[in-house]
Amino acid sequence: MASRGIRDRFRAQMRQEVKQMALRQLAEGGPAALSLNAIAKELGVSGPALYRYFAGRDALLTELILDAYADLAAALEAAPPRLFELAAAYRAWAVGEPHRYRLLFAAPLPGYDAHDDRLVAAAHRAMTRVIEVAGPGPEPEPALARQLAAWSAATGPAVALRAVTAWSRLHGLVSLEIEGNFRSMGLDPGLLFDAEMRELDRMISN
Incomplete structure (x- = not known):
């Protein structure tokens, strides 16, 4: 149960970080600038890894x-x-x-x-x-x-x-x-x- 709680907190934290980066992209370039690959690169993970948190x-x-x-x-x-x-x-x-x-x-x-x-x-x-x-x-x-x-x-x-x-x-x-x-x-x-x-x-x- 403890490990599941840690995973849930990590997932929530990761989702929040992705959203904050996406908001920065929006502020800088509008919706067309929204890029999961760019966010993944900034986070130091692969693009497909983000699909664990958002479907697209x-x-x-x-x-x-x-x-x-x-x-x-x-x-x-x-x-x-x-x-x-x-x-x-x-x-x-x-x-x-x-x-x-x-x-x-x-x-x-x-x-x-x-x-x-x-x-x-x-x-x-x-x-x-x-x-x-x-x-x-x-x-x-x-x-x-x-x-x-x-x-x-x-x-x-x-x-x-x-x-x-x-x-x-x-x-x-x-x-x-x-x-x-x-x-x-x-x-x-x-x-x-x-x-x-x-x-x-x-x-x-x-």
Whole structure:
């Protein structure tokens, strides 16, 4: 039993080291730079040896995305249940972890299945906090209402629509910021964020 415990700890440690190296690759070159062979070389093991810990590059990528969703959700869950504070927590996480944020909302690699059930569940957990503070909006037209009800059956389509609308504006603003678009326009991203969130808060409060 003791030897099994040692093996389990070693496996967990190795998986964590691989993920940390993969995150460094992502930060330096994006998803296309992710290479199990390069990680194996840095660890001083053979490429095939890493397949004991991850089935392949896509499996490693999925683990990184799940971790990122979990960390984003934790940041949102720690924020006060008010839109401005929630949005500030979202922005702080994205700006602090831009390579991980891009991993969540951009196609990581050609052919990668981003609709894995685990990824969908992880994304929904992150959205739950937004849903909680959104409140109901106007009733959507029937076709959209059915889609929203299927996505978030517990809240109803009016709340789900308001949450998706709020998230879309927040995501667009943050994405433009981390890509440097506002700086190139001579705009302070923080001031623009505050103004946009006040406007969004007014929209949701009405």
